[in-house]
Amino acid sequence: xxxxxxxxxxxxxxxxxxxxxxxxxxxxxxxGASVRVIDRASAAADxxxxxxxxxQSIALNLKTEQGRAIAQALIAEADILIEGFRPGVMERLGLxxxxxxxxxxxxxxxxxxxxxxxxxxxxxxxxxxxxSGALSxxxxxxxxxxxxxxxxxxxGAGTMFLLFGVLSALIERGQSGKGQVVDxxxxxxxxxxxxxLHGMMAQGQWTGTRGANWLDGGAPFxxxxxxxxxxxxxxxxxxxxxxxxxxxxxxxxxxELPDQNDPTHWPKTHARFEALFATRSRDDWARLFxxxxxxxxxxxxxxxxxxxxxxxxxxxxxxxxxxxxxxxxPRFSRSASAPQDTPAGAGAAxxxxxxxxxxxxxxxxxMRAQGILT
Numbered sequence: 001x002x003x004x005x006x007x008x009x010x011x012x013x014x015x016x017x018x019x020x021x022x023x024x025x026x027x028x029x030x031x032g033a034s035v036r037v038i039d040r041a042s043a044a045a046d047x048x049x050x051x052x053x054x055x056q057s058i059a060l061n062l063k064t065e066q067g068r069a070i071a072q073a074l075i076a077e078a079d080i081l082i083e084g085f086r087p088g089v090m091e092r093l094g095l096x097x098x099x100x101x102x103x104x105x106x107x108x109x110x111x112x113x114x115x116x117x118x119x120x121x122x123x124x125x126x127x128x129x130x131x132s133g134a135l136s137x138x139x140x141x142x143x144x145x146x147x148x149x150x151x152x153x154x155x156g157a158g159t160m161f162l163l164f165g166v167l168s169a170l171i172e173r174g175q176s177g178k179g180q181v182v183d184x185x186x187x188x189x190x191x192x193x194x195x196x197l198h199g200m201m202a203q204g205q206w207t208g209t210r211g212a213n214w215l216d217g218g219a220p221f222x223x224x225x226x227x228x229x230x231x232x233x234x235x236x237x238x239x240x241x242x243x244x245x246x247x248x249x250x251x252x253x254x255x256e257l258p259d260q261n262d263p264t265h266w267p268k269t270h271a272r273f274e275a276l277f278a279t280r281s282r283d284d285w286a287r288l289f290x291x292x293x294x295x296x297x298x299x300x301x302x303x304x305x306x307x308x309x310x311x312x313x314x315x316x317x318x319x320x321x322x323x324x325x326x327x328x329x330p331r332f333s334r335s336a337s338a339p340q341d342t343p344a345g346a347g348a349a350x351x352x353x354x355x356x357x358x359x360x361x362x363x364x365x366x367m368r369a370q371g372i373l374t
Contacts, residue, residue, distance in 0.1 A: 005032025
């Protein structure tokens, strides 16, 4: 495997799971880290399992003593461990933080965190958004709160805060020489991303009514509009100069409308904008605004986004084995990441990894016969 990128010296062990933890491992692998996944069972390669790209996998029966011993050997070589199980699962396997080297950065990602009344409860992105208060602010006022896919709690508050935590701990280890546990809880991460909104609430600039505020679709200059062809445009003209460009593109004069930031007049302005956007197609509006700073953009499908001139020039989307997916992000001026590999199957590197640990073909065959390898 060709390793390149700013994290090429980093060794990571990831315990196979769902959602946020596999994405964390993928992003580390995209940056060049050597990521080895410990899977429960072997499985055929699936090019659509994008979170597996750039990783090697070994399939172990962790209920066996030797399976756990192999896992410990892999952990002993690693800088970072990533796991996303409920609290206590790794300890019951004999692979908890106290069972690992003191220099290891032990990354734990959960919805509720490692302690607290709900630590053992199940949940999903929507669950954590609901309890953190963020979901109450999403969606129109006359309908239930709208799920923002699973991008906010799972991947924003989960994956990204785990990565921030383990890399922070890695820097600190350079000073102390000691590892530590990173407890990345989605219910902690969601509020941490809401600093601007918390400030607006404290200043009385955010009401408790959904769909009536600056960033939740209440403002006529920060929302989406339907066009004549059934497509949509996204309008984000927050600043006065951008709002002026929006009005110019719509053929409106500022003195025709009330003050931009007076919420009492927003419904009337919204109706005016809505009627105008309904007179042309999405792409007509996109062409009209493309050379302006009005912050008006066509709402594209993923397939359309992949061939958008700007994203195409940057290589934002790539295809591997016919599967559309993101390229590596962010970009670096010197430490360019390697091209993404097609995801390998669970357990595909079992023999290779065991050989690197010093196990010969006969020993590997014996372990497979004994059910230690799955």
